Amino acid sequence: MQAVHDAPQGGGAVxxxxxxxxxxxxxxxxxxxxGTAExxxxxxxxxxxxxxxPPxxxxAPTPFRAEITGR
Structure with a gap:
């Protein structure tokens, strides 16, 4: 079972x-x-x-950043 979370209004988290x-x-x-703790x-x-x-x-520059958005 996979959890699906809606991104808050205005985008996701970085x-x-x-x-x-x-x-x-x-x-x-x-x-x-x-903007949403959950x-x-x-x-x-x-x-x-x-x-x-991967190493x-x-x-390479660090840190790496990823934006995680829901649907």
Whole structure:
């Protein structure tokens, strides 16, 4: 069963992920809140559920940011 969340009026949340050299998430935080705490928590949990990320290329800028929007 998959949870579906509607994005709040005005958009989604921007999640910032700092990725360690081994591909693990060193830090995950809400960089820009959506205005709805439940949606922000859903977005954080979605990013946390990823077991690991590919290691960033040498010299890649960090942190990485992803905007998570609902439908």
């Amino acid at each position: 999640i910032e992920v700092r990725i360690a050299r081994d591909g693990s998430a060193a830090a995950i935080r809400v960089q820009r809140a959506s 949606f922000d928590q859903f977005a954080l949990n979605a990013v946390r559920s990823v077991a690991s990320f 960033p290329p040498s010299g």
